[in-house]
Amino acid sequence: MRIVQITDLHVGREGEDTFGVDVRANFLKVLNAVRQKQPHYLVLSGDLCYRDGDAEIYEWIYEQMERLGIPYDIISGNHDDPVMMAAAFGRSYLLKNEELYFIKEFNGRPVIFLDTTRGVISEQQQQWLRRQLQNLNEEALVFMHHPPLEAGVPFMDSRHALRNRIEVQGIFLGHPFNVNIFTGHYHVEKVIRKKNIVVHITPSCYFQIGQESEEFQVDHYRIGLREINWDNGVMMNSVYYFNGETNR
């Protein structure tokens, strides 16, 4: 089974200046690479919108996804509105108390999708997550926007980390198998591990953030996608980069 993950598109409104980066062209470029890879599934892991959830932006992304014709799922980031997003993609039935979290089978393997729009995993969602993991007698595969571990990226760790990460880590640590988590949000490529929790942070389709500074810094404008292969119980994955469309 081959899955491609794309994250942090930050698509602006039509004609909006997004700091000199053509985010729509970037997204289309990455989608072209997906078209060549022909994965079984595609996941857009949040921050589809530049600043805030916007129906027109979701509509435009929805049209691109329909044109692509590959089964896909979406989760919400801190620059999204899960209710508006679910409506635009025809998935309002998945909402629980205005949050978009769900479990779905990819080729017979359960995959968990979480909602961290508000920078936390809500109490109700934590209970749901515990139940899903209790029913799972194998390694877990999870997509969420925020990494649940600190990543050694000072600017993001100190200002934009998942606020209740210790509680959430506790849930994952209770699973007697590896928990493989694929995130975005940090605009870096990084793998971090704590005991059975393995977090793969996937680079953005916008720009990447400097990994050493307490202050905001752009690292580079190359954009990426992650390909995940999961066959016969073995997971392998790699990140691919492309030149971003920018006048910077």
Ligand SMILES: [Fe+2]
């Ligand atoms: Fe984010």
